[in-house]
Amino acid sequence: MTENRLQLTCFGARGSVSVSGEGFDIYGGGTSCYAVNFGKNRIFLDGGSGMVDPRTGDYSAEAAKEIVLITHMHLDHLIGLPYHDGLMKSGHGITIYVPFEAWIEKLDTLFSPPFWPLHLTDYAADLKIETVPEVIDMDGCRVTHVMGSHPGDSFIYRLDYEDSSIVYATDYEHDNGECDDRLVEFAHGADILIYDGSYTPDEYEMYRGYGHSTPHKGAELANRAGVKQLVITHHAPDHDDAFVKKMEHEIKTIFENSIFAYVGMVL
Ligand SMILES: [Zn+2]
Numbered sequence: 001m002t003e004n005r006l007q008l009t010c011f012g013a014r015g016s017v018s019v020s021g022e023g024f025d026i027y028g029g030g031t032s033c034y035a036v037n038f039g040k041n042r043i044f045l046d047g048g049s050g051m052v053d054p055r056t057g058d059y060s061a062e063a064a065k066e067i068v069l070i071t072h073m074h075l076d077h078l079i080g081l082p083y084h085d086g087l088m089k090s091g092h093g094i095t096i097y098v099p100f101e102a103w104i105e106k107l108d109t110l111f112s113p114p115f116w117p118l119h120l121t122d123y124a125a126d127l128k129i130e131t132v133p134e135v136i137d138m139d140g141c142r143v144t145h146v147m148g149s150h151p152g153d154s155f156i157y158r159l160d161y162e163d164s165s166i167v168y169a170t171d172y173e174h175d176n177g178e179c180d181d182r183l184v185e186f187a188h189g190a191d192i193l194i195y196d197g198s199y200t201p202d203e204y205e206m207y208r209g210y211g212h213s214t215p216h217k218g219a220e221l222a223n224r225a226g227v228k229q230l231v232i233t234h235h236a237p238d239h240d241d242a243f244v245k246k247m248e249h250e251i252k253t254i255f256e257n258s259i260f261a262y263v264g265m266v267l
């Protein structure tokens with residue numbers, strides 16, 4: 001584990017719903033879940049089905065602190081939470097942050113009978129569910145957020161620690177206006193911008209208003225924001241490995257330091 005910079009691991013980069021089988025081995029089928037390690041701490045970005053990966057629990061035993069930042073309440077960002085190994089560890093401290101106070105109760109309802117056999121707070125871990133404050137200072141890692149652009153609202157998070165920074169902007173629909181300007185300013189100079197690349201530009205025309213974007217727009221915004229690396233996430237469930245790989249080649253010609261996230265990717 002690196003001590004003085006943020007280390008990003010992808011556990012799920014699929015959007016909307018999990019997929020599996022032939023054609024999904026490379027980029028993976030689990031939905032949105034990333035882990036950011038620094039020092040002995042760990043921050044999860046969303047708790048989608050990628051969180052089922054047993055490696056999400058590898059660090060929990062030694063993690064001094066662990067938090068989960070939820071961008072919004074769509075199921076593909078929550079459904080893996082009750083499978084997180086860290087929840088099974090007695091006394092292990094975990095705080096799940098949601099954007100709005102009203103969503104704390106909704107999350108508790110989602111993971112309670114009859115939808116789920118028990119409440120998340122019934123697990124062995126010492127779990128708290130709270131509203132994300134303006135700033136979280138976690139042993140020198142500063143977590144901030146701005147409003148994204150997505151049906152029902154979604155937060156964009158930025159993590160700054162020593163000289164490294166990561167911005168997580170998934171489930172984001174570009175608008176060529178105010179919200180893009182806000183994202184560009186917020187992501188300015190970041191080492192990594194994780195960006196919603198659900199659709200090709202042609203697909204986007206069919207799905208305007210669904211709350212997602214294109215890798216092409218991500219490349220444009222990454223250029224404007226002056227970020228060092230672009231990580232495309234939320235791959236559409238019907239985009240198999242060959243399709244994603246082809247788009248990845250194309251995007252590298254627009255923003256050279258681009259990568260399409262895959263399960264097991266460590267940056
Ligand atoms: Zn999503």
Ligand SMILES: [Zn+2]
Binds near residue numbers: 072074150171211
């Ligand atoms: Zn969503």
